[in-house]
Amino acid sequence: MNVLVAICLGLAMGAVFGIALEKSRVFEPGAIVSQMQLRTFLMLKIFLTAVITGLVVLAVLQGIWGVKMYPKALIWQADIVGGLLLGVGISIAGACPGTVLAQIGAGYRDAWFTVAGGIFGAMTFGYLEPTLRPFLLSGGPGKLTLDQLAFVPFWVLALAVATVLVGVLVALERSQPWRENVGPDVDGLAAPASQRSDASIKLSTGSA
């Protein structure tokens, strides 16, 4: 790909992602921390929406045009250890590696330190990688997908999973409307438990 085309395409893809992260409020540390304390479910809703969209788009692309997929390999230790660390970092940073960039755009200054820590983490991994590879980053059954395990075409299972997730999404939205999730200052921070209405207290105890 031509360098100029690559840069323009990257900027355009990033801008769409950045606008979506900002408008959905999912970049807010308040939304992330309160999701992980199971008080609000805004992040999960946005996440599921993105997954459902991905499933439907890929089902169409794969079912009609047979596009090639690029699933990552299943490596149990790497996925579990890496996933746990990633999660711990997400709660401490109040961001994930994509939303931290939106935090910078939105004006949160601590996000620059998160990025600096992240660059340092990537650098550290670069040095550790040869040591970790034999026991942490290799082995496992390789690229394994649910449709292979179930012996059904990808697009069929993708649409089925998308349908189930739509149901989950509707149930989440019914139990906690998004306006309640974004909070009075639209910063993803719902009112403290002491100031909440009876309805939302009931919800938060019910969900926790």
Next chain:
Amino acid sequence: MTIAAHMAALADASIGKMDYFAKHMYGAKNLWVAMVIGIVLGAFVSMKASGADRQIISPVWKRAVNLDTLSGRAPMAFAGGFIMVLGARIADGCTTGHGISGVAQLAVGSMVAVAAMFVGAIATALMMKRV
């Protein structure tokens, strides 16, 4: 990763010979670096367009860990970023790569990584004060 590799290369000239760094330094990575800039710009424009403004740090940190200054929050943000990206590199993907792209391809490895991510994040967040 590309940015990290080039920064490490400034300090350590032998780095281009290490496989993992080299893979990320000499491929066609312009797209991804441009995308990083695009996310920042997109969020900035989106925030300005709605006439909103943010404080220096999110008010959630006052409630969760009683920090309301940038200097108090900065070391925590740095540590969080470090652990987060180290984990993402070990799992070979983050919330977007495993969570959205991976799960949407029905990849089992991505579902395992996402489940582990939520377990780690929930356990950590529950150690903070209720927000």
